[in-house]
Amino acid sequence: MTATATSNYIGEAMRSTAALAPPSLADNPGLLAWNLFVMTAAMCLGLMMAGKQARRIWACRAFDHPTDPVSLYRIIVFLAGCAVATRGGAEAISLWSWSSGDAETIERVAELKRWLDPVSVGFGFTWMALHILAEPMLEFQLRKAPLPVDMWSRWPQLRRPIAILVVSLLMATAAVGLR
DSSP: OOHHHHHHHHHHHHHHHTTSSOTTTTTOHHHHHHHHHHHHHHHHHHHHHHHHHHHHHHHTTTTOOTTSHHHHHHHHHHHHHHHHHHHHHHHHHHHHHGGGOOHHHHHHHHHHHHHHHHHHHHHHHHHHHHHHHHHHHHHHHHHHSOOOOOOGGGGGGGHHHHHHHHHHHHHHHHHHHTO
16 A cells, blocks of 8 residues: 555545544444553553563673573563563554544554564564473473462562553543543
């Protein structure tokens, strides 16, 4: 599809839906709010996860070997965070920009989304491939000296992600409610 055809399609979609949302979501404000919420939260939480793992990988680079189980675990979680952040971010930017009323901006964002989607899937494929390759070693290592898993003491660590979910929900609700 050429830029002119894309512009014509976007312009027609904006005229027919009063520019509130893409045609697939325009008749359902609840679905639009849900998608705004989920994609915005996914981007933020994916960035948090990838950033945390990137900081850990960098801080331990002097004594962690790349094939150590903990290094592989961190890389797998980093790639998963990147996949969720780029996919959620691409869709969130697309949805948030739709009501700008500017067909050129919407077209550029749609093109950006189409470039980011394969990158996101690439992160996901790499994460899955690395997991498949490392799974036997990771399971063997985890079974060698099993430690009790005390998840209850980590509940306070979920405060920030829960706050991001609440803020994302409020933003999405307000954006759709005020349109």
